[in-house]
Amino acid sequence: xxxxxxxxxxxxxxxxxxxxxxxxxxxxxxxxxxxxxxxxxxxxxxxxxxxxxxxxxxxxxxxxxxxxxxxxxxxxxxxxxxxxxxxxxxxxxxxxxxxxxxxxxxxxxxxxxxxxxxxxxxxxxxxxxxxxxxxxxxxxxxxxxxxxxxxxxxxxxxxxxxxxxxxxxxxxxxxxxxxxxxxxxxxxxxxxxxxxxxxxxxxxxxxxxxxxxxxx
Numbered sequence: 001x002x003x004x005x006x007x008x009x010x011x012x013x014x015x016x017x018x019x020x021x022x023x024x025x026x027x028x029x030x031x032x033x034x035x036x037x038x039x040x041x042x043x044x045x046x047x048x049x050x051x052x053x054x055x056x057x058x059x060x061x062x063x064x065x066x067x068x069x070x071x072x073x074x075x076x077x078x079x080x081x082x083x084x085x086x087x088x089x090x091x092x093x094x095x096x097x098x099x100x101x102x103x104x105x106x107x108x109x110x111x112x113x114x115x116x117x118x119x120x121x122x123x124x125x126x127x128x129x130x131x132x133x134x135x136x137x138x139x140x141x142x143x144x145x146x147x148x149x150x151x152x153x154x155x156x157x158x159x160x161x162x163x164x165x166x167x168x169x170x171x172x173x174x175x176x177x178x179x180x181x182x183x184x185x186x187x188x189x190x191x192x193x194x195x196x197x198x199x200x201x202x203x204x205x206x207x208x209x210x211x212x213x214x215x216x
Contacts, residue, residue: 001096006066006095006096006099007099009067010028014028024055024058025055025058025062026055027039027055027058027059028059031063031086032068032103033103035087035088035092035093037055037085037086037087038082038083038084038085039053039055039056039058039085040052040053040056040081040084041082042081042082051082056084056086059086063088063092067095068092068095069089069095070086070087070088070089070092072086072087133192135189136191136192136193136194136196138193139188139191139193139197142188143186143188143194143197148201150182150201150202150205151185158172158173158174158175159173161207161210162211163211169208169211171207172207174198174202179194182194
């Protein structure tokens with residue numbers, strides 16, 4: 001039948017009073033496009049597991065109301081309940097072909113549009129990251145060239161550095177607030193480049209001295 005004819009039947013037979021497809025028929029297009037639908041599922045666990053009809057019966061109801069030829073069967077290797085299916089016969093496939101082709105094309109177009117959007121978002125994110133990294137590198141290089149000095153006291157440690165019994169050194173850590181305050185004093189942006197510079201500067205100038213004072 002014509003796609004417009006089937007659409008009108010769907011609207012007349014399966015729509016709610018609010019003008020939308022009834023929720024229990026939500027997978028109708030999947031069935032019409034793919035020609036088959038497994039609508040039964042298991043719920044619960046162990047001895048409390050039950051097989052639910054899901055939308056298996058709803059698909060049967062929909063196809064009957066629309067006058068579309070179908071069959072039911074089971075394709076599970078051992079005949080398990082989730083193998084129960086509703087499928088279009090060859091006649092049924094002919095009945096819905098034009099409608100299914102249109103819906104399939106619409107879905108392909110939607111998927112292509114979503115993929116294109118994700119790619120654009122990925123490119124934009126990569127560009128932003130590259131710009132930020134360039135800014136961080138510029139900050140770091142500027143501080144190295146100027147030899148920016150940092151005033152330090154032990155209160156700036158968040159986790160203080162220490163030397164383990166085997167001689168390994170834990171380099172300690174600094175709070176975000178300290179990075180921010182030091183950046184303001186130096187007149188630079190508090191980005192990854194600045195934090196890298198601070199970490200290196202503190203490690204070279206204060207870390208070992210701190211360890212020697214407290215962990216000899």
